[in-house]
Amino acid sequence: MSRSLITALGAAALLGAFSTLALAGQPDPLTCTWDDLVGVSPKNLTVGQPFRYIFDGNVRDSGGVPIADFPAEQLELDFTFCTNPSSRPADQIVADANTDIDGRAVWTVNLAFGGGDPCSVRVLVQNVVYKTLARHQSLSNENPESPILIDGGMRSPDENGDTFVSAQDLSLFQQEFARPNGQVRLDWRGDLGPVFNGTCSAQDLSTFQQHFVP
16 A cells, blocks of 8 residues: 555544544534423422423534533523513523533523413524424314324413413413314413423313412
8 A cells, every 4th residue: 555545544534533523522403302392481480390391401412422511601492483472581591501411401490481372492502503393283183184283382371471370371271271172272372281291181270270379
């Protein structure tokens, strides 16, 4: 093998190693994972832990290695496409803190605002879209032409986004709670979680009550 070929192969290997090192420690949209729905409430931090809304994700590099201490200000939930009344302080909400040792990012403190919306929500990492959470499609559960319900949107016991969880919000929730099968489902009003399962049930009523109580 000629010396020039050996030199070329060595340079290529070194370049590949540098490329791998350059990607290590940098978030990769193919390996990062995120929740599928966002729940919010102006009383988020005063209700019991099981009923609090938490959005989280895991930040990893191209090798799937968790990235610890990734800056919170570079992790944002983007609500630009949400147009219903809301008490959120801004359209881009940063994570509560830098990622932990497992690369986990959470939003809990920063989900303390109200307003439900069938909109899509985006996850931004360094101002790049890493995931778009589906918007709610408002499809009937028994419509043969649209049998699959796209269950997305932003959830809140503060249905009308006025910063209070009040009797007006209860009225809106009850409309969804009593909705017969076959009618158009508005899960973004009724499926309050915090385990979002595509139904409006007693579990969701319990969540509403927890956020309703002063």
